Amino acid sequence: MTLTVYSISGAPRGWRVLLALEFKQLSYDLHYLEGSKGEHQAAEFRLLNPHGKVPVIVSDGIARRESLALLGWLDRKFSERPLFGTSASEGARIWETTTLFSDYLTEATNSITSPVFNGDDTPPAANSEEAKALEYACDLLKIEYALLEDVLGTNTFLCGDKPSAADAVVYPDLARIMRAQQTKPEFMRAIGLSTIDAQFPTLGRWCRQIQGLPGFENTYPPHWRAAVAA
Ligand SMILES: N[C@@H](CCC(=O)N[C@@H](CS)C(=O)NCC(=O)O)C(=O)O
Numbered sequence: 249m250t251l252t253v254y255s256i257s258g259a260p261r262g263w264r265v266l267l268a269l270e271f272k273q274l275s276y277d278l279h280y281l282e283g284s285k286g287e288h289q290a291a292e293f294r295l296l297n298p299h300g301k302v303p304v305i306v307s308d309g310i311a312r313r314e315s316l317a318l319l320g321w322l323d324r325k326f327s328e329r330p331l332f333g334t335s336a337s338e339g340a341r342i343w344e345t346t347t348l349f350s351d352y353l354t355e356a357t358n359s360i361t362s363p364v365f366n367g368d369d370t371p372p373a374a375n376s377e378e379a380k381a382l383e384y385a386c387d388l389l390k391i392e393y394a395l396l397e398d399v400l401g402t403n404t405f406l407c408g409d410k411p412s413a414a415d416a417v418v419y420p421d422l423a424r425i426m427r428a429q430q431t432k433p434e435f436m437r438a439i440g441l442s443t444i445d446a447q448f449p450t451l452g453r454w455c456r457q458i459q460g461l462p463g464f465e466n467t468y469p470p471h472w473r474a475a476v477a478a
Pocket residue numbers: 256259260261262288300301302303313314315316
């Protein structure tokens with residue numbers, strides 16, 4: 249069965265699915281759409297997803313969408329290396345961790361990455377509305393990071409000793425914050441977000457575990473790599 253995946257380089261929901269595919273060691277054809285050219289909004293792509301969003305997986309002529317639904321489908325379709333555990337209680341814990349962080353971590357991350365990636369190289373003026381909004385978002389992010397460190401404890405991965413759907417969902421959000429720290433270090437330091445290792449060493453260790461998994465490199469956003477090489 250051929251799995252054709254549509255994503256946009258660096259799009260966190262698409263990255264979730266790529267990580268899940270690699271965790272399960274499945275092969276797939278990957279098509280990156282050019283987000284800046286609006287390829288995901290084109291009529292041709294809307295036949296696959298009327299909302300014009302990635303990720304989409306096409307197999308046997310059927311287009312499937314919604315990142316969490318795709319993780320669920322992949323796990324039911326390919327039972328090896330489960331993403332949602334092997335028992336009801338493990339499954340419940342993984343779903344809970346996945347949806348908790350899918351909602352709250354993603355919201356906090358977006359509130360920081362949108363102004364950082366789309367704005368100037370310098371943080372907004374002190375006491376401006378933008379500065380207050382960023383400060384609030386940083387506080388929220390740090391709460392999520394502390395919760396993640398509690399969930400991790402001494403585990404290798406978020407829900408145990410094997411990567412699960414929770415790791416696939418959480419990693420892309422942290423990666424975007426790390427990307428902001430790499431590309432706009434002064435901005436990020438100024439808003440109180442220096443490197444993950446300095447502030448959240450347990451999370452830093454977990455990031456390296458994910459980055460060291462076989463196939464991780466296949467999921468890494470090509471335009472980030474190109475920017476570093478340039
Ligand atoms: N609920 C959807 C959200 C999909 C989504 O928002 N995808 C983003 C990329 S992470 C997208 O396609 N953005 C393009 C746009 O909104 O124009 C999912 O989880 O798959």
